[in-house]
Amino acid sequence: MRYVSFIKDGKPLLGVRESGGIRVIGEESLDSLIARGVDLATYGDDGGGAEVVDPVGLTFLPLLQRPPKIICIGLNYADHTKESAYEQPDYPTIFLRVHTSLIAHRQPMVRPRASDSLDFEGELAAVLSKGGRYISKEDALSCVAGYSLFNDGSVREYQFKSPQWTVGKNFDGTGAFGPDLVTPDELPNGAKGLRLETRVNGDVVQSASTDDMIFDVAALISVISEAITLEPGDVIVTGTPSGIGWARTPRLLLKHGDICEISVEGIGTLHNVVVDEAAT
Incomplete structure (x- = not known):
């Protein structure tokens, strides 16, 4: 799993990188997920989110x-x-x-x-x-x-x-x-x-x-x-x-x-x- 932090429409978001772009999985930060002890190897599959955005032009964090x-x-x-x-x-x-x-x-x-x-x-x-x-x-x-x-x-x-x-x-x-x-x-x-x-x-x-x-x-x-x-x-x-x-x-x-x-x-x-x- 490949996690990316970025800003879209003025909001900080977390996504996972896929072949077609970055799939948005939510607003919870990677800092928070790690602090909660989630299994990052699988969380991106279970974290929801259907929107896929083009990484070109994104503001990364x-x-x-x-x-x-x-x-x-x-x-x-x-x-x-x-x-x-x-x-x-x-x-x-x-x-x-x-x-x-x-x-x-x-x-x-x-x-x-x-x-x-x-x-x-x-x-x-x-x-x-x-x-x-x-x-x-x-x-x-x-x-x-x-x-x-x-x-x-x-x-x-x-x-x-x-x-x-x-x-x-x-x-x-x-x-x-x-x-x-x-x-x-x-x-x-x-x-x-x-x-x-x-x-x-x-x-x-x-x-x-x-x-x-x-x-x-x-x-x-x-x-x-x-x-x-x-x-x-x-x-x-x-x-x-x-x-x-x-x-x-x-x-x-x-x-x-x-x-x-x-x-x-x-x-x-x-x-x-x-x-x-x-x-x-």
């Missing part, structure tokens, strides 16, 4: 409006670590995003007035249906509601102003999320072996397999839950492969008018156009 937590992982692909100034850690590099940074598929990705160092990071995201503490690796994948795409837009100048990356990872309008939540039954176990690509203006700038992750989805859930109580609706953004713009010579930083696309095999494509932040 981030899949979740207010995830309890957005937990991001850095340095989770060895090739990316090699292009950075860091040694490969033997424990996941964890940082948090805030929901106010989120944007949807086809919404503008904002290059802030404060810096011209906006960079791309294509990533696989896992959305949790349940959580807890001390989740075993063997049980971890049973906690996944589905998988989606994330562009962890990073304002590098601000990311490296301090040893903590938080501010550079949380500028408004830089965290693209969506468009589909794909339930695990439609993908390989743990979303393994899928090709991830980032394109800027049609040119492939990142390409890797999700098999290349040092800590896979199950390992991340298990390790994070040793310290943090995971909750339904939490999003784990699993890290980016090599090819970021900051590591290139010359640097390839995003500018007004650039088109940035993130694709993962079997999940879809996340499309955003970069715009300069408007003066106030």
